[in-house]
Amino acid sequence: MRSQIFNRKSHTQSNTKSFFPKISLPWGITIGYLTIMLLLPISALLLRVSLVGASEFWEIATSPIALSAYDVTFVTALFTALINGVFGTLVAWILVRYDFPFKRLIDSIIDLPFALPTAVAGLTLANVYSENGWIGSLLAPSGIKIAFSRLGVVIAMLFISLPFVVRALQPVLQEMESDIEEAAWSLGASKFQTFWRVILPPLFPALLTGITLGFSRSVGEYGSIAIVSSNIPFKDLIASVLIFQKLEQYDYAGATVIGTVLLLISLSILLTINLLQAWGRRYQ
Amino acid sequence: MNNKNSNWVKLTLITCGITYVALVIFIPAVNVFYQAFKGGLGNFFNYLLTEECLLAVQLTVLIALIVVPINTIFGLCAAWVIARHKFPGRTMLVSILDLPFSVSPVVAGLMMVLLYGRHGWLGGVLEAINFKVIFALPGMILVTAFVTMPFVAREVIPVLEEVGSDQEEAAKTLGANEWETFLRVTLPNIRWGLLYGVILTNARAMGEFGAVSVVSGNIIRKTQTLSLFVEASYKQYEPQAAFAAAVLLACLGFVTLLIKEVVEHSTQRT
Numbered sequence: 001m002r003s004q005i006f007n008r009k010s011h012t013q014s015n016t017k018s019f020f021p022k023i024s025l026p027w028g029i030t031i032g033y034l035t036i037m038l039l040l041p042i043s044a045l046l047l048r049v050s051l052v053g054a055s056e057f058w059e060i061a062t063s064p065i066a067l068s069a070y071d072v073t074f075v076t077a078l079f080t081a082l083i084n085g086v087f088g089t090l091v092a093w094i095l096v097r098y099d100f101p102f103k104r105l106i107d108s109i110i111d112l113p114f115a116l117p118t119a120v121a122g123l124t125l126a127n128v129y130s131e132n133g134w135i136g137s138l139l140a141p142s143g144i145k146i147a148f149s150r151l152g153v154v155i156a157m158l159f160i161s162l163p164f165v166v167r168a169l170q171p172v173l174q175e176m177e178s179d180i181e182e183a184a185w186s187l188g189a190s191k192f193q194t195f196w197r198v199i200l201p202p203l204f205p206a207l208l209t210g211i212t213l214g215f216s217r218s219v220g221e222y223g224s225i226a227i228v229s230s231n232i233p234f235k236d237l238i239a240s241v242l243i244f245q246k247l248e249q250y251d252y253a254g255a256t257v258i259g260t261v262l263l264l265i266s267l268s269i270l271l272t273i274n275l276l277q278a279w280g281r282r283y284q
Numbered sequence: 285m286n287n288k289n290s291n292w293v294k295l296t297l298i299t300c301g302i303t304y305v306a307l308v309i310f311i312p313a314v315n316v317f318y319q320a321f322k323g324g325l326g327n328f329f330n331y332l333l334t335e336e337c338l339l340a341v342q343l344t345v346l347i348a349l350i351v352v353p354i355n356t357i358f359g360l361c362a363a364w365v366i367a368r369h370k371f372p373g374r375t376m377l378v379s380i381l382d383l384p385f386s387v388s389p390v391v392a393g394l395m396m397v398l399l400y401g402r403h404g405w406l407g408g409v410l411e412a413i414n415f416k417v418i419f420a421l422p423g424m425i426l427v428t429a430f431v432t433m434p435f436v437a438r439e440v441i442p443v444l445e446e447v448g449s450d451q452e453e454a455a456k457t458l459g460a461n462e463w464e465t466f467l468r469v470t471l472p473n474i475r476w477g478l479l480y481g482v483i484l485t486n487a488r489a490m491g492e493f494g495a496v497s498v499v500s501g502n503i504i505r506k507t508q509t510l511s512l513f514v515e516a517s518y519k520q521y522e523p524q525a526a527f528a529a530a531v532l533l534a535c536l537g538f539v540t541l542l543i544k545e546v547v548e549h550s551t552q553r554t
Contacts, residue, residue: 024462026361033358037430038383041395044405048398087304094301098294106302108541112309114484115537115544117491119511120530123518124312127319127527134311158308191293220388222494227515240390240494247394247498252403259391266386274379 042263049260052253060257068234069242069258072153074265076238077218080157081165085211088165089203095166096173110167113160122227125156129228148230153238156224161214168210172203205280212276216269219262316534320527331528339505340513341532347421347509348489351428355485359436360478364470366437367444378441384433392430393498396423419501424509427495432485439481440474447473480547487540491533 049057060066094100095107113121129136129146136146146152176199184198222240229236231245239262246255321328331337366378384392398404400417410417417423451473455465471478493511500507502516510529517526 026364029358029361030365034362034380037426037433038380041392041399041430042383044399045391045395047405087301090297091301091305094298098298100298100302106305106310108545109305109309109313111541111544112313112537115487115540116313117487117493117511117533117537119491119493119514120316120533120537121312123514123526123530124316124319126518127523128312128315134315135307155308159312162305162308216386220386222388222390223497223511223515226494227518240388243388243390243394244494244498247397252398255394256398259394262388263391266388266391267383270379270382270386274375 045256045259045263048252048256052257056253057257060254061261065233065237066239066242066258066261069237069239070261072150072236073219073239076150076153077157077161077215080154080218081161081211081215084158084162084165084214085207088162088210088214089169089207091162092166092169092173096170097178110163113163118160118221118223119227121159122156122224125159125224126152126228129155147228148236150229150236152228152230153225153236156228157218157221160221160224161218164214164217165207165210168206168213169203172206176202205276209273209276209280212269212273216266216273219269220266313534316527316530319523320531323524327524328528328531331525332532334525336504336508337510337513337525337529340508340510340529343421343424343508344490344510347425347428348486350425351432351489352482352486355429355432355489356436356478356482358433359438359440359481359485362437363440363444367441368449381434381437384431389427389431389492389494390498393427393495396427396430396495396499400426418499419503419507421507423499424496424507427499428489428492431492431495432488435485435488436478436481439477439484443474443477444470476547476551480544483540483543483547487536490536 052060091106091110095103095110126147127133129152130148131137131140131145133147139146144151146155181194181198184194189197220240222238222244225238226241226244229238229241231237231241233242237245239258243255243258243262246252246258362381366374366381397418400406400410400423402411402418404418415422417426451469452465455469460468490509491511492509493515496509497512497515500509500512502508502512504516508516510533514526514529514533517523517529
């Protein structure tokens with residue numbers, strides 16, 4: 001209906017007629033830009049992968065080095081997303097429900113992983129958690145090595161995915177009224193029961209969305225992990241770094257295959273997030 | 285209710301939460317500045333004012349100056365198309381628009397190499413006209429534009445939807461043309477969302493590492509951005525230079541957060 005109004009206008013006003021032809025300028029720019037910048041590169045990848053035969057594709061995609069890279073990437077990302085599910089809920093809870101000094105500062109600093117360039121995050125995490133760093137030196141005597149090991153991948157993923165859980169939960173917690181909890185209390189529910197039966201269920205869709213967003217971000221992360229891990233195959237090499245290394249060796253087929261696998265997995269995660277968000281909206 | 289008991293729980297929860305944020309975010313953030321300035325201010329500037337670092341700053345700013353306006357215009361158009369129209373495939377368009385966020389930046393770089401690289405689909409054509417994209421500035425601009433594509437539209441779409449189109453239609457019936465309607469009615473309504481989108485685009489454009497790293501070839505003095513300079517210095521065992529450059533990028537991050545706070549404050553008031 002709106003576009004009808006729009007079209008009538010451009011027909012009646014002769015001076016805007018040439019400026020807004022049948023497909024208006026914003027439509028043209030949107031479709032044109034998306035085609036050139038997004039669809040063309042993706043087609044280049046898919047066309048290239050179609051040149052690789054099915055058996056070769058399978059061989060590269062399931063080679064031991066690739067399988068170990070998926071393991072480091074996806075298992076670690078899932079693990080860190082779950083840790084952040086717990087601690088992110090805790091942080092969101094104290095930020096919404098309690099008052100304490102420097103609350104505003106902590107609330108704003110949660111967003112830092114969104115804004116801090118990933119190379120800087122990698123650099124400082126590698127430094128802080130190295131054997132000589134502020135935190136790493138405290139753990140070194142007990143034999144725990146964080147930077148340049150798989151734990152380095154963990155810490156980088158924890159860093160980049162924490163804001164997603166906190167920011168997904170905060171608005172829901174804010175809307176939840178503490179009356180219900182107090183009602184549960186006064187009816188004789190224990191703390192544990194109150195949390196498990198009253199607080200958690202309405203939080204669940206948002207929590208799941210936050211965890212999935214964080215997981216998706218961790219899977220796609222490259223810069224900070226490339227710096228904080230030692231990038232040794234079968235130890236702490238993630239899929240993105242493997243693609244990078246294959247490109248450096250001019251192994252385009254290998255890079256394309258692993259890249260396609262990663263792209264397809266990212267797409268399915270994106271789809272899951274959309275479904276989760278639709279589910280969450282039904283609860284609001 | 286046992287007040288003393290619940291206070292104790294509260295204190296434990298707050299301590300745990302703050303400790304976690306400190307370990308994961310706060311201490312690493314403070315460390316950037318400590319490492320950069322521990323050798324003194326003079327030392328810091330010595331590392332910052334080397335030719336390599338200054339050229340990296342120049343290139344980073346140049347890329348952002350080209351990418352941010354282009355993606356702002358695209359973002360506004362896409363937001364208007366999505367927020368003001370109902371058409372088949374609208375949800376799909378929103379998902380496609382989000383794609384650059386969920387694709388690993390290395391895969392984004394890989395796509396560009398496969399398209400514009402020497403052995404890529406357009407490689408032959410580009411070589412014939414002697415136009416270098418990969419391992420040169422155009423490729424770096426293309427990937428940066430790719431990874432920062434969704435920010436503006438994402439921030440503007442919800443604002444446009446919330447404001448509704450009543451005012452715009454009123455302006456049109458009163459005889460304003462499309463351009464006037466946009467400048468006088470739409471733009472003032474969406475200005476804060478737009479500003480935040482532009483700021484996020486800029487932060488990512490200046491800070492992008494993975495995608496740029498794939499297509500740049502990391503040629504010192506030529507295709508090295510600030511992020512690439514940080515990594516290269518660190519790998520060459522020059523942590524002082526790496527942290528000096530990292531401070532610049534960290535400040536970019538902090539300014540971005542600050543503007544976000546201001547934007548949130550302003551939108552809450554109106």
